[in-house]
Amino acid sequence: MSYHILIVDDEPIVRNGLRNFDWETYGFECVGACENGREALDWLSRNAADVVLTDIKMPGIDGVELSGLIRERYPDLLVILLTGYNEFAYAQQAIKTGVFDYLLKPAEDSDFEEVLAKCAHTLQEREMSKQMLSVLSHHFLLRNGLRESHLSEAARELVRRPALRREGPFRLVLVSSELEHPDPDACRRLERRNFARISNREWILLCPGEEIGTLQQWLADEEEPLNAGVSLLHDSDEEVPEAFAEANKALQLKFLNPEARLFQYADRHNASHDWEPVAAVIKKMMLVSNRINALNAGKIEEYLSDIMQELESRQIAEPHIRQLLLYLILSIESELAKASLLPDDQWTVAKEEWTALIRNADRFEGIKSVLAERMAQSIQALHDANTRVKDSAKLEEALAYIHVHYAGVLSLDLIADELQMHPNFFSKWFKDNKGINFIDYVTQYRIDKAKELLEHSELKAGEIAERTGIPDARYFGQVFKKHVGLTPTEYRALFK
Known part of the structure; x- marks a missing residue:
């Protein structure tokens, strides 16, 4: 994979020279070249890039002003300033305001290599973070595809409904069904409680703080698999979007405590202590998944051993361990299915069996022994598949030699x-x-x-x-x- 870089320079010779630079060697691809800041902003409004390399001195919008506008509109974009010695102090000052780095003219290949390596490292770290969020999203309940800002707008509109209006301080309650198609009777029960529906399986309600205990009891008695996120206490209708965002984030605690149904935003601070070791284990799990994707069985056993030691040595709550192990085994079974090493019907059965086993097991040791046995089978299946792949490649090599000689x-x-x-x-x-x-x-x-x-x-x-x-x-x-x-x-x- 290569990262995309946009060149911005008003001098045609410099611009064309940079465009023809050997970016590929450093893992980049030049996807555009603009002659001024205004043209660059127009280009960015229609295209995507990871890095912008811009000259400082340009007519109209100069490099520093362009950097500021990019930071406002495209905060994830990395900006590198191309500057002469007489502009050096100017470039250093720009870095303090958010520019990623700078290159002094005339820049040598070694200078490019150093700066581009820093860019690539930063972009890779971001990708890893996004990948981790993608992993966790399988366990979060809010999967309707709407962005939080859109839902906040929905919340702002819904607050005008008489059923939602409350006198005095309130908390926003966001209820989500675990089912793709909630039971109609459950939907009617929510409406009778004055919940306003904002998507196929989500509802919101503004309620006084003292009603939280009643809400918790109702969720426990409810047959429909519902979960609720609760915001902090707020005073004004103008704070509804903020309250919605808090309730939304509170629901994400479901990953750390899958047995619970009610989650309060105030609990997120306490959960952060649990989250650090959980995140460390997830990183190791991602390494296992990547090895499986490559049908590389050699390191899987080592990674699995590390994960087990991590789970035992770190202070991770028992419900979290169950959830992590369930994610691990289902990820591996899923990859085996993708590699055609596990038929679809067996994959469906495996999901149900592993979910029941891990959730119902009394002790971690029991889960660990069964998991080790299944992993041994998976590793053998991967080893056999890997051998077949290698044999196929070796056979092609043998036949090619015969056909030539x-x-x-x-x-x-x-x-x-x-x-x-x-x-x-x-x-x-x-x-x-x-x-x-x-x-x-x-x-x-x-x-x-x-x-x-x-x-x-x-x-x-x-x-x-x-x-x-x-x-x-x-x-x-x-x-x-x-x-x-x-x-x-x-x-x-x-x-x-």
């Missing part, structure tokens, strides 16, 4: 040495993977090439014999007739 001396010892195998092992391995022994395959390939020459050339049989690796013309005739049922002359006559 068939006209010369081609012995079992020669090709075994080329592939760094023992001749006896190669002989058995070739037959197991190709379904025919090595000598028979080479002979058949030579005969096929001889047939092509007999059909399309005027070469004599002796010349064809030499060109196909059977230099003795008499022996060639015998072998050809044995395989084809005709002499070379008789075979050629068929195409006259």
